[in-house]
Amino acid sequence: MNLKIVFIAFAAALAGFLFGFDTAVISGTVALVKAQFDLSDAGIGWFVSSALVGAISGVVFSGYLSDKYGRKLMLIISGLLFFISAMGCAISGSFTELVLYRLLGGVAFGIASMVSPLYISEISPAHVRGKLVSVYQLAITAGILIAYFSNYWTSVVHQDGGMDGFVFEFLYKDEYWRGMFANEVFPVLLFLGCLLFIPQSPRWLMIHGSKEKAKQIAERYKIEYDQPVHKEEKEQMNFFQLIRGVYKRPMYIAIFLMIFSQICGINAIIYYGPTILNEAGFTLGDALGGQVTIGFVNVLFTFVAIYTIDKWGRKPLLRFGALGVILSLLMISLMFFIGGSFDSYVIVGILLFIACYAFSLGPVQFVVASEIFPTSIRGRALTISTLFLWVTNAIVGQVFPMILAGFNAPLTFLLFALVCMPGIWIIKKYIPETKGKSLEEIERFWNEKF
Structure with missing residues (x-):
């Protein structure tokens, strides 16, 4: 594989790492922020989902x-x-100020969630595009895992002490949720440094008339591409054509995948993992350690997707993964319902859920959504589909603690399972296989079929 392309994909995928880190770091701070600011369940929901509201703005x-x-x-x-x-x-002086900075972080990972897989898909050879776009999802899972480690390490440092000075006292001793947020600065600096060495997308340059520069970049980095849609076609594309014209089928497919990936409850577990495990009888320290285990499984099974997605294809991974997610949710619901000694098996159900999600819905949603649109409209089309992802994500993040408190854990996870069941039929009937096809071949497929 071309090492230059691998580096470019890695650099862009670091946006996914930050997305994952920022998404997961919140789980270790929920109980601490709730106690410090005396928040209600609705207040905690707003603290968690505020970043998701920002993400919607970033995507738009x-x-x-x-x-x-x-x-x-x-x-x-x-x-x-x-x-x-x-x-x-890290330095917020009030809950309002904290939420404002969370909103800003949401704008950041709203941008990253749309642009990073889009960019990677445009610079990747067709035969490994699935692998390289899946690296973005791997980076998300790695960011989630490192955030869990970071939160756990911060809690240990808080308990043990061992360092002196104002910065340590402020970030890691008195209100150590601040240190959990501050730790993100280090990967951010790595990301910004790597971006200095990546090129513009030659496909983007082509549709903006910079053919010579596009050719130079393509030759230097050995990026394969065909002639894109003619510029006049690009100018004629509008929102209504995306939802009603030739590309309405891929538009609906992308929207479905983004919604399905969220209504299964993945981010309820990511955001509220310690809370869920507390419901099952784990202490906060044990729960944070359990989150690290969840993070390991998430990363491990994302490697399964990277290895298989360009061999088995997108559709088989989606079908088997969706079935596994539903069965895992039913298992979690049952273990909570039985209770007693079976509460400890909740973590087993969660790990099975994470494994099934990580090799299927997690990476494949971004792979399919980033490759089924032509270059001329890819940015706008991904904006619309990713917007649905973040709206659904925000709704789940806001209502989950209220549902958990108002009903109970068994009913909450049973509800997730039930709303996911129609997804298996939709995947089987409507999603085409795009394995091994260039972006231009996929574009021609839609034009010829519809």
Whole structure:
């Protein structure tokens, strides 16, 4: 495999790492922030989902701006926003201030969630595009795992002490949730440094008339591409054509995958993992350790997706993964319902759920959504589909603690399982296989079929 392309994909995928870290770091802070600011369940829901509201804002404008100014610039902007958010959360003087910086961080990972897989898909050879776009999801899972380690390490440092000085006292001793947020600064700086060495997408340059520069970059990095849609076609594309024209089928497929990936409850477990494990009888310290185990399984089974997605295809992974997710949710619900000594088996059900999600819905949603649209509309189309991801994510993040408190754990996870069941039929009937096809071949497929 071309090592230059691997580095470019790695650099862009670091946006996914920050996305994952920022998403998961919240889990270790929920109980601490709730106690410090005396928050209700609705207040905690807002603390968690505020970043998701910011993500919706980031997605809304990132598609248009990435189409106009380029994918690389938007990745740089997301990195700067991640930095400001991490530092701001660490030094926030009030709950309102904390939420404002969480909103800003949400804008950052809203941009990253759309632009990073889009950019990787445009620079990747067809025969390994699934693998390289899946690296983005691997980076998300790695970010989640490192955030769990970071939270656990911060809690240990808080208990043991061992360092002196104002910064340590402020971040890691008195209110150590601040240190959990501050730790994100280090990967942010790595991301911004790597972005200095990646090129613009030659496909993006082509549709903006910079054919010579696109050719030079393609030759230097051995990037394969065909002639894109003619510029006049690009200008004629509008929102209504995306949802009603030739590309309505891929548009609906992308929206379905984004919604399905969230209504299964993945981020309820990521955000509220310690809370869920507390319900099963684990202490906060044990729960944070359990989150590290969840993170390991998430990373491990994402490697399964990377290894198989360009061999088995996208559709088989989606079908088997969706079935496994539903069965795992039913198992979690049953273990909570039986209770007693069976509460400890909740973690087994959660690990099975994470494993099934990690080799299927997690990476494949981004792979399929980033490859089924033509270059000329890819940014705007991904904006719309990713917007649905974040809206659904925000709703789940907001209502989950209220559902858990108002009903109970067995009914909550049973509800997740039930709403997911129609997804298996939709995957089987409507999603085409795109394994091994160039982006231009996929575009021609839609034009010829519809």
